[in-house]
Amino acid sequence: QSLKIGLIPADGIGKEVIPAARRVLEAIGSDIPKPEFVPLLAGWEVFVRSGTALPEETVEALRECDGALFGAVSSPSRRVTGYSSPIVALRKELDLYANVRPVISVAANPEEKPAVDLVVVRENTECLYVKQEQLVPTENGKEARATRLITERASRRIGKMAFEIALGRPRKVWLPSSLPRIIVVEILNLFARKIQQVTIIHKSNVLSVTDGLFRETIRQVPADANGRYDSVKLEEQIVDSAVYRLFREPQIYDVMVAPNLYGDIISDAAAALVGSLGLVPSVNAGDKFIMGEPVHGSAPDIEGKGIANPIAAIRSAALMIRHMGYTNGADRIDRAVDQVVREGQVLTPDLGGKSSTDDVLNAVLKKL
């Protein structure tokens, strides 16, 4: 048995960090089935060469894979007819409806609670990303309209995903398992700084219909779950004040579930809290397919210099295999990365270090 993984470095530093993630997956041995890698094309450079940013063969090949790793895409600096972001298209084509972005700082001591420890669960297929836009010339100049789509179906499945992720997150306090569940939950509520919690992010004070639907649908998820999510507290927060509070008191969040665009912004905001976008992984998850993707972009300013931080890509590989069920392998990678970050000896410039992509990769490989 082997694990077939599509590799789509795409543009810029994607071509530097995805090979690093590949090396790590090759190195973890029997913790996963032997990986077989399928190199695939997408992105701005392919568009320039061939007129399409997402070749049909790439999508077809991915359908034969167990998972994939995606790098990053560059965007043209002006509107270019026919060009459209391949990552947005891929998420839709493969119905990768959840974008899961854990943002976790590395505590000085492995026994300590990290200062930031949250997961952004971003709806990945609709909202303004349906890209239904029109331009109309009028007497007073041009007018452009875009459609923002929110469906009950997509809101429900992303809501369920958020609750499942909350259930799977480690509790932050010791659980005396002999006490009845309900008392335990009460005690947790009293003493724990944080328990399992889902916070719905919305702007229903303005978008009462679309964000209203998102919010009401997710509020309904625990009610329909036969008590499965009883241990998970449900909160909500308006998007603007959510960003404000994220910076002031990130510890109030556990799992944040958001429509596509808010999730995009919030995950970048959260990344700023842990020191660098170069540390933050994500997976694009569907029911049948999973694609790892670092949260950072193609970073044209440092492209080709060999100093891109490979950690976000490596952690994305770990997150991908974790979602596939290979917990041991994922834990090993995460522990190795955490050690390298904690020691602080081998870091790329985004983290104030002087090391190269390869240095960091080798440091991680040594700790595996």
Add this chain to the structure above:
Amino acid sequence: QSLKIGLIPADGIGKEVIPAARRVLEAIGSDIPKPEFVPLLAGWEVFVRSGTALPEETVEALRECDGALFGAVSSPSRRVTGYSSPIVALRKELDLYANVRPVISVAANPEEKPAVDLVVVRENTECLYVKQEQLVPTENGKEARATRLITERASRRIGKMAFEIALGRPRKVWLPSSLPRIIVVEILNLFARKIQQVTIIHKSNVLSVTDGLFRETIRQVPADANGRYDSVKLEEQIVDSAVYRLFREPQIYDVMVAPNLYGDIISDAAAALVGSLGLVPSVNAGDKFIMGEPVHGSAPDIEGKGIANPIAAIRSAALMIRHMGYTNGADRIDRAVDQVVREGQVLTPDLGGKSSTDDVLNAVLKKL
């Protein structure tokens, strides 16, 4: 001659901070024409009593005023038929097309450059705030759609406003006026940490038509201005990475111009950098009318306790009269507030202090 100012405290702490702002305007004497205040109703509480959140009389009365101060509105925790945010409606009714939000930290020493010193110029009438939404039941559940409107006309006028504000901002370096202009600008670019600059915030890598129109229209503004904006550097930034960079290196921004929703989120994000939302003022500006409004909300958690920070409302009053041309009065208020913040003796709990709204008001009045 008198200055007729509508006062709309609306809900929650709006009723505590707007009276404080009024007291300050009353106290600055001959720097403005004698103010005459017109108390007006709007908000959730009025809605509950009367069925409308923005009574017709309020809008009519405002049309007779020279300016206004708006407090904050509470939102229902569930969708309520017929309720719609009065502040959004007012901005549209009075065509207050620009929401100007200076976010400036107070340096320890008045001669020092503040660590954060930027202005968010938010388009205030369109984007998703047009509130055109539909809910459609389908076989697979409900589907909701909202329209996002971006027009060339609104983008151009907000762009011009942003460039004008950039021109009016103090340069950060001493300008040897005998050197030819172009060399000066070159030297500034080399040595100044920051010169006059407008950064367009958009997401045209996804919304190529709507945000594409916003971006292209604003890029065109300096070209059509006969050299008036030649000293202003034009930059742009994708909204998600703009929020990331705002937290990591706020000094790269001067004036940020954004469509409505991004502007909403970005100004809250920026507020987190200066210590408290309770410090950040705004004006809703049209060509004929100007309305001050603290950026914070109605804060139901501290309502009625007398501990709301009045500074955002007081600064909003200063910003309002500044936009009316009463620079001296505005400067006096801002200096008084800065002194109180700098001294750090009389602060409300949001800033770590123990003082009340009235204490802070009195401290400001004493420094005037």
